[in-house]
Amino acid sequence: MAHDDHHHIENDDNFKNLNVNKGVENVQTVNSAAAQRFLKKKRKLPTVDEFFEGILKGDITLLSQAVTLVESARPDHQLVAQQIIEKCLPHSGKSIRLGITGVPGAGKSTTIEALGMHIIRQGGKLAVLAIDPSSERSKGSILGDKTRMEELAAEANAYIRPSPSAGSLGGVARKTRETIILCEAAGFDTIFIETVGVGQSETAVHSMVDFFLLIMLAGAGDELQGIKRGIMEMADAIAINKADGNNIQRANLAKAEYTNALHLFPPTPSGWIPKVETYSAIENRGVAEVWDMVKEYVDKTNQNNYFGHRRNEQSQYWMFESINEKLKSNFYNNPQIASLTEEYKNKVLSNEISSFSAAQELLDQYFGKINQ
Ligand code: GDP
Secondary structure (H helix, E strand, O other), rough: OOOOOOOOOHHOHHHOOOOOOOOOOOOOOOOOOHHHHHHHHHHHOOHHHHHHHHHHHOOOHHHHHHHHHHHHHOOOHHHHHHHHHHHHHOEEEEOOOEEEOOOOOOOOOHHHHHHHHHHHHHOOOOOEEEHHHHHHHHOOOOOOOOOOOOHHOOOOEEEOOOOOOOHHEEEEHHHHHHHHHHHHOOOOOOEEEEEEEEOHHHHHHHOOOEEEEEEOOOOOHHHHHOHHHHHHHOOOOOEEEEOHHHHHHHHHHHHHHHHHHHHHOOOOOOOOOOOOOOOOOOOOEOHHHHHHHHHHHHHHHHHHOHHHHHHHHHHHHHHHHHHHHHHHHHHHOOOHHHHHHHHHHHHHHHHOOOHHHHHHHHHHHHHHHHHO
């Protein structure tokens, strides 16, 4: 008997007396509600071109959605995110990127609000991002707190993005750098990147901004402020906040001290001599001057070509950082290497093998496997 797709045995004359039951519906193997949600979501995800065109037009919803993709750990999201970034890249770069650091309580959010409103009143468009790798521990990011920067948050020309909440410093830094590109393509001409001045995230922020502003308080010793010498050395300016009320004199004294301290550092390759300013974020005094100083720096470093030079250096730095990060996570996430590492750790502890030989053998194993 010929058998093809269209031949149904129950229709064959030989079997015409056969009683054929109506088929039952296939049993659903997936939760249909979940599948519907998934499809709906899937359909809702715009195409790369839709993202790109929306971002270029300054569509905040699409920008936010794209940033969410940048922050997502899902490989399919990452794929789309990378395509969007690549398209946006030629439209990025036209901004002032300002890093802002200072210990908790120094007045970073009050300053960002005051400085941000000043920039917006001058016709600027401001994006505020944060690097806060500790936020996973502190349950939610510092910038996620809705009570902060209320005035700025209500501005159409301000975009405040809470920091990506999870991941290593390297991961968070990469996401922030990519978010900068998307924000710039969306027309934001000023980017603030805030970090809490206590950890190592300053180095990461320093290597993605044009100007690094350190917010300090008068009267509090450096020890108390938890500011490391290295962070002061990175600063293009120290801004002493809370120069108001009966704190003004102390602020001026601190200004003189910090100015002296900065003179002890070697000259910067930018040709810029780091400045110290006093201001009051809460009374909005001296805030405009802080911004004028940043603009002065931008003008000066544009003239001597340091501005572009530094950005190029940063791009290269991040290329190598990405390689380092990838190599490291690849090595440590390899299950075979993980169990071998355990073995070697014990061998090192029992003095069977030196730390260096153990490392060498582990690396040999790793690269040997990869090159097979
Ligand atoms: P952050 O933790 O660095 O973001 O600091 P905040 O901006 O939240 O400020 C910490 C505290 O200092 C808040 O109670 C602010 O009201 C206060 N503060 C901020 N700026 C000033 C200022 O210029 N003068 C005075 N007197 N207080 C300020």
